[in-house]
Amino acid sequence: MVADIKAPLPQHVGIIMDGNGRWARQLGKARTRGHLEGVKAAKRIVRAALAAGIRYLTLFTFSTENWKRTAKEVSYLMFLIKNHLRRESKFYEDNEIRVVSSGNLGRLPNDIVQVLQRVTARTAAFERMTLNLAIDYGGRDEIVRAVNRVLQERNTGRISEEEIRARLDHPEIPDPDLIIRTGQECRISNFLIWEGAYSELYFSSKMWPEWDEADLKEALEAYGSRERRFGAQKAVEKVPEQSSPLTAGIR
Secondary structure (H helix, E strand, C coil), X not given: CHHHCCCCCCCEEEEECCCHHHHHHHCCCCHHHHHHHHHHHHHHHHHHHHHHCCCEEEEEEEEHHHHHCCHHHHHHHHHHHHHHHHHHHHHHHHXXXXXXXXXXXXXXXXXXXXXXXXXXXXXXXXXXXXXXXXXXXXXXXXXXXXXXXXXXXXXXXXXXXXXXXXXCCCCCCCCCCEEEECCCCCCCCCCCCCCCCCCEEEECCCCHHHCCXXXXXXXXXXHHCCCCCCCCCCCCCCCCCCCCCCCCCCC
């Protein structure tokens, strides 16, 4: 069980939920079935993260690049997002999970935005865990929007790192300690590229619909075994000075 993990836990975990379509294809099923099973996996992992004591969880739900998929697939993904938010609102409230979202909501269908805003409003006071749904999200797009927010406030002078950081979608959420990607691919695909500058990366060969509590536990334990230095040099243990005939007696 994830609650039994003794190693240090990450405060914030980001997950690139990849492999839905390939999982379905391997089983001879439609891609839509893969996305449906992916939603079920997401709820399993939210439960497991909550049990483990993770304070922040960001799920890459729909990327800025996903608009390039067929209209039929995009429509189905939008349906799943809206349906999930409607059906799981009580689950979030019962478990005191604050739901927020990152991304450009201006491009989403109005009905999805309305449901999302309703869920975020109803869970705004909860502090047990924050679930950040990255919808129509891209790391580069987030940085561009943050810079534009600065420029709207002032159009002269140099822009600092702190100013950009303060205008990201959720500056109150700490940077992810761990970013997980499922589905065999080993890249971050424009996910939290500002916030994830020093994140530990964990790549899983399992497809997202297959993921469960045991997989999350394995990733968290792998994280706990690593040493994070944030660019600093690893401390070197001092080796006791060895005497030799040439140095004997010298102090």
